[in-house]
Amino acid sequence: MANPSETRVLGDPVIVTAETFARDTYQDVVFEPSPLFSGVFGAARMPGTPKGDSKFPWAGKGNLSQQDGREVWIPVATGASTNTQAFSRSSTLNLNVDDIGTVQRSEYTNYTEAAAILKVESWENTGPQRRLDLYKERTNQALRSLASRIEGDAWSANADVSDGVQEEVVGLQTLISTGTTNTVWKLSRTTYSFQRNNTTNAAAAFATNGLSSMRTMYTNCAGNGSFDVPSVIATTPVLLNAYEAELEDRHQITSTMNPDAGMQMAHYKGIPMFCSDNCLTGAMYFINLGYMYVIIPTGGAMESEHYPASSFPNQPVKEAIRYYLRMTWGFSRFDRQGVIYGFTDT
Numbered sequence: 001m002a003n004p005s006e007t008r009v010l011g012d013p014v015i016v017t018a019e020t021f022a023r024d025t026y027q028d029v030v031f032e033p034s035p036l037f038s039g040v041f042g043a044a045r046m047p048g049t050p051k052g053d054s055k056f057p058w059a060g061k062g063n064l065s066q067q068d069g070r071e072v073w074i075p076v077a078t079g080a081s082t083n084t085q086a087f088s089r090s091s092t093l094n095l096n097v098d099d100i101g102t103v104q105r106s107e108y109t110n111y112t113e114a115a116a117i118l119k120v121e122s123w124e125n126t127g128p129q130r131r132l133d134l135y136k137e138r139t140n141q142a143l144r145s146l147a148s149r150i151e152g153d154a155w156s157a158n159a160d161v162s163d164g165v166q167e168e169v170v171g172l173q174t175l176i177s178t179g180t181t182n183t184v185w186k187l188s189r190t191t192y193s194f195q196r197n198n199t200t201n202a203a204a205a206f207a208t209n210g211l212s213s214m215r216t217m218y219t220n221c222a223g224n225g226s227f228d229v230p231s232v233i234a235t236t237p238v239l240l241n242a243y244e245a246e247l248e249d250r251h252q253i254t255s256t257m258n259p260d261a262g263m264q265m266a267h268y269k270g271i272p273m274f275c276s277d278n279c280l281t282g283a284m285y286f287i288n289l290g291y292m293y294v295i296i297p298t299g300g301a302m303e304s305e306h307y308p309a310s311s312f313p314n315q316p317v318k319e320a321i322r323y324y325l326r327m328t329w330g331f332s333r334f335d336r337q338g339v340i341y342g343f344t345d346t
Contacts, residue, residue, distance in 0.1 A: 029143040030325065031294070032059075034151050035274050036172070037329070039232065039289040040064050057265070057272050058232040061289040063332075066298045073103040074185060074293050077333035079194040104185030107161045108297070108326040109169045111150060115142040116320035119309070135321075142323060154329070155278035160185060161328055169328060173280055176287070176334070178341045185330050198286075198338030205344050206242035213340045214268055214284070221286045221338045228336055231289035233273040238345050239284055240266060240275040282343040288336040294329045301325050 031037040040062035067073070082096045115138040117131070125134045156171035160183060174182060176197045181190045189195045198220040202213050214233075222229045235243075244266060266273040279285070307320040331337055 030147045040294045062292040065295045111325045113142040113146040114322040119316045122318040197334040200340045201342040203342045230286040235284040236279045237275040284340045286338040291333040
């Protein structure tokens with residue numbers, strides 16, 4: 001196994017510059033291409049394009065938190081205290097210590113990726129700038145692979161991150177669950193009802209009760225007064241197409257010069273919708289990003305280590321960089337989140 005080293009080649013700025021490039025761009029490459037995590041970040045800078053506004057209209061509505069330590073916290077934004085009461089002059093006032101958690105707790109998840117340059121490639125790309133360009137491309141490739149892994153884990157049914165098992169982030173199917181008995185961020189949904197999200201079992205094709213299920217879920221997630229509405233609706237490509245099919249007989253031509261029979265981006269009650277191949281089959285998630293947190297260590301999520309050629313005595317490797325990323329994510333309020341599941345469309 002190669003031993004990490006911070007030794008650089010004397011007079012060679014390429015490694016230092018490449019590591020700086022990785023630290024400065026990981027947010028753009030790892031998080032912002034993700035429809036889920038882009039909800040926390042407000043600008044996009046894909047490789048080879050200038051920095052600008054995100055392509056996702058819900059970008060920047062979530063919360064980015066930087067925390068030190070081994071364990072991270074998200075505040076509980078709901079739950080009842082037993083001390084609230086009305087009183088008069090002679091009343092005896094309650095002063096109870098409520099044992100429900102005021103915070104949710106989780107460990108960080110650890111990911112790693114590596115990028116290497118072979119000896120032959122260093123010959124073929126002589127000169128600092130050519131090698132730096134190659135490092136950037138190899139770094140982008142590594143970070144895109146890392147992004148794909150994290151995105152897949154984020155949509156999964158992965159359980160809570162626990163001490164000693166910190167290899168994958170908790171999945172959306174656990175955070176916004178179809179059940180009410182699992183544990184999320186070390187708080188049991190069986191014990192604490194405020195930790196439960198809204199659920200509806202459609203148990204039919206979308207054409208049967210899809211729109212009515214969406215109306216009910218919208219109202220349930222928006223709360224009293226229907227002002228705290230979801231930020232985005234996430235679903236499968238099949239269900240997004242089924243939603244659009246329900247609207248086909250309502251199409252209107254707004255321009256005779258550039259008629260369009262489709263929707264550039266689907267909306268429901270003004271809420272943007274998107275689809276993902278990673279989404280649970282037959283499911284539609286109503287997500288309020290105002291209560292979503294992505295948490296990274298103070299100072300940034302990405303670290304890197306340089307491995308010189310001497311670390312690979314039996315391989316034609318010129319040099320390599322290993323990247324480490326620590327993060328986790330969750331929600332501070334689950335009664336503003338919801339999932340409709342059981343649609344039979346396939």
